[in-house]
Amino acid sequence: MLENVEPLFAAAIFALGLCFGSFLNVCIYRLPLGKSVVTPRSACPHCGDLIPLYHNLPVLSWLILRGKCRACKQPISPRYLVIELLTGLLFLGCYTHFGLTLAMLKCIVLGYLLLGLVFTDAETKLLPDAMTLPGLALGILFSLVVPVNDLASRIMPGLVSTALRGEISWRLWSLSDSLLGAAVGASFLYGAAAIYLRARGVEGMGFGDVKLMALIGAFLGTKLTVLTIFAASLAGSLFGLSTVLAVWMKRTRRSQARGSASSDARRRAWHSARLALRYYEMPFGVFLGSMALLSFLFGNCVLHWYWSAL
Numbered sequence: 001m002l003e004n005v006e007p008l009f010a011a012a013i014f015a016l017g018l019c020f021g022s023f024l025n026v027c028i029y030r031l032p033l034g035k036s037v038v039t040p041r042s043a044c045p046h047c048g049d050l051i052p053l054y055h056n057l058p059v060l061s062w063l064i065l066r067g068k069c070r071a072c073k074q075p076i077s078p079r080y081l082v083i084e085l086l087t088g089l090l091f092l093g094c095y096t097h098f099g100l101t102l103a104m105l106k107c108i109v110l111g112y113l114l115l116g117l118v119f120t121d122a123e124t125k126l127l128p129d130a131m132t133l134p135g136l137a138l139g140i141l142f143s144l145v146v147p148v149n150d151l152a153s154r155i156m157p158g159l160v161s162t163a164l165r166g167e168i169s170w171r172l173w174s175l176s177d178s179l180l181g182a183a184v185g186a187s188f189l190y191g192a193a194a195i196y197l198r199a200r201g202v203e204g205m206g207f208g209d210v211k212l213m214a215l216i217g218a219f220l221g222t223k224l225t226v227l228t229i230f231a232a233s234l235a236g237s238l239f240g241l242s243t244v245l246a247v248w249m250k251r252t253r254r255s256q257a258r259g260s261a262s263s264d265a266r267r268r269a270w271h272s273a274r275l276a277l278r279y280y281e282m283p284f285g286v287f288l289g290s291m292a293l294l295s296f297l298f299g300n301c302v303l304h305w306y307w308s309a310l
């Protein structure tokens with residue numbers, strides 16, 4: 001795995017990742033506002049000061065300016081630094097893992113899209129179509145050059161090779177898995193969103209999550225899409241539960257400090273915890289996106305281990 005890694009080339013890939021991360025920051029800020037990501041030049045959101053090209057260096061500029069605008073000294077979100085570093089690591093990680101292959105490119109594209117979507121969802125609770133729809137198309141296209149379900153062909157090599165001979169049928173197999181993954185992912189989320197709306201009367205998951213899940217399904221194929229939904233639901237539930245628990249404990253402690261009777265305090269704390277549960281809007285896209293990336297990288301290992309443990 002690592003013997004084919006060229007150190008100089010790896011450094012170049014990492015630097016390229018930092019630059020792409022810089023552009024991703026622009027997308028995260030502008031796409032939810034419906035602005036163009038090409039023009040005008042970047043400016044400070046507080047004072048409108050145009051950022052000169054020599055301050056557009058990824059990571060370095062943020063460190064040199066110590067995270068503050070050079071004109072108005074308002075803080076610049078550390079998210080800029082985090083995104084740039086994560087994108088750099090994504091590029092480097094994919095290169096060292098896959099080498100210079102189409103699989104590397106596919107993983108980079110998926111990771112890049114998911115990074116952008118996860119951070120946009122966390123900040124604005126929006127999943128812009130400008131990211132999800134081209135992403136869906138890319139996922140379907142990639143299935144034609146990188147096999148989506150390579151575990152299926154590993155477990156059943158005889159079946160796949162006898163039933164589907166030659167290059168073209170391999171691509172057809174992969175394409176159908178990608179399309180089915182997109183359909184399964186989208187319809188599951190659509191169903192969940194409808195049930196959620198019925199049960200709670202507030203829109204917890206929007207149409208953006210449905211499109212995000214279609215994108216994930218197209219890249220991952222059917223099996224890993226199901227794994228992603230399962231893992232994201234689990235992570236989301238645990239997060240929601242711990243949020244409610246945290247509210248409940250904080251309120252109980254606060255009213256006990258005020259000297260209320262503890263049964264009364266507990267009752268009132270329970271009431272605010274229920275309110276929190278009702279009105280808390282979970283950015284479910286954050287869980288879907290991060291679990292999708294983990295499933296893409298480790299899902300087959302996890303499933304293999306699970307099956308062999310049974």
Ligand SMILES: [Zn+2]
Pocket residue numbers: 044045046047048049069070071072073074
């Ligand atoms: Zn400023």
